[in-house]
Amino acid sequence: GQQVMQIPQYQHVQEGEDFTTYCNSSTTLSNIQWYKQRPGGHPVFLIQLVKSGEVKKQKRLTFQFGEAKKNSSLHITATQTTDVGTYFCAGLGEETSGSRLTFGEGTQLTVNP
Amino acid sequence: DTAVSQTPKYLVTQMGNDKSIKCEQNLGHDTMYWYKQDSKKFLKIMFSYNNKELIINETVPNRFSPKSPDKAHLNLHINSLELGDSAVYFCASSQVGGWTEAFFGQGTRLTVV
Numbered sequence: 210g211q212q213v214m215q216i217p218q219y220q221h222v223q224e225g226e227d228f229t230t231y232c233n234s235s236t237t238l239s240n241i242q243w244y245k246q247r248p249g250g251h252p253v254f255l256i257q258l259v260k261s262g263e264v265k266k267q268k269r270l271t272f273q274f275g276e277a278k279k280n281s282s283l284h285i286t287a288t289q290t291t292d293v294g295t296y297f298c299a300g301l302g303e304e305t306s307g308s309r310l311t312f313g314e315g316t317q318l319t320v321n322p
Numbered sequence: 323d324t325a326v327s328q329t330p331k332y333l334v335t336q337m338g339n340d341k342s343i344k345c346e347q348n349l350g351h352d353t354m355y356w357y358k359q360d361s362k363k364f365l366k367i368m369f370s371y372n373n374k375e376l377i378i379n380e381t382v383p384n385r386f387s388p389k390s391p392d393k394a395h396l397n398l399h400i401n402s403l404e405l406g407d408s409a410v411y412f413c414a415s416s417q418v419g420g421w422t423e424a425f426f427g428q429g430t431r432l433t434v435v
Contacts, residue, residue, distance in 0.1 A: 239420075239421075240420070240421065242423060242424075244424075246363075250428075251412060251426040251427065251428055251429050252365070252412070252414075252424075252426045253426070254423040254424065254425070257422075257423060295363050297365060299420075299424075301419075301420035301421065309367070309370070309378055309419075309420060310367070310419075310420035310424065311367075312357075312364075312365040312366075312367075314362075314363070314364055315363045315364070315365070317363060
């Protein structure tokens with residue numbers, strides 16, 4: 210079955226440093242979504258990427274979708290303490306059911322002030 | 323109004339008991355899900371319903387039984403609870419399966435003692 214791997218599992222940074230999490234799928238994806246879960250909270254949708262090579266920005270966050278539509282990354286510039294949380298990618302495989310969004314294992318980000 | 327609401331938020335119960343978690347969405351979405359999040363933050367899909375029909379039924383013990391009385395509700399009943407069932411259970415909904423963003427409920431933290 211489809212697998213979505215995400216690295217690193219944990220990342221500790223000093224406030225102001227950059228942060229990147231990477232997501233790799235075993236199969237080609239129709240789309241990839243990114244979610245953020247604050248400690249004690251629930252996953253909240255950040256963005257969806259659909260096109261090969263797509264790049265989207267949200268303030269200090271930059272999202273990329275690979276050319277082969279099998280990998281993606283989330284980069285945060287100059288982290289702030291409000292960025293603390295777990296970041297998940299979730300991919301919809303081209304060959305799988307339209308309801309089967311497969312989540313990566315998540316990257317837990319801590320930011321030291 | 324909360325978009326996806328689930329109750330209860332916390333559930334502490336003894337091994338062997340039967341319990342239910344309720345979920346309702348007021349977004350008019352067609353697809354609803356149950357996810358299990360373990361202590362390592364892994365989000366695993368358990369079930370997916372589309373217009374009250376079961377679409378995805380992952381490898382979940384048959385002690386877990388979802389029920390969707392209508393498109394806006396998806397409840398989860400668990401029989402003969404075991405220690406390993408302790409986790410956070412999230413209900414979610416989306417307009418069109420994995421093609422659109424998922425909205426998560428606040429989660430139910432289940433502790434089996």
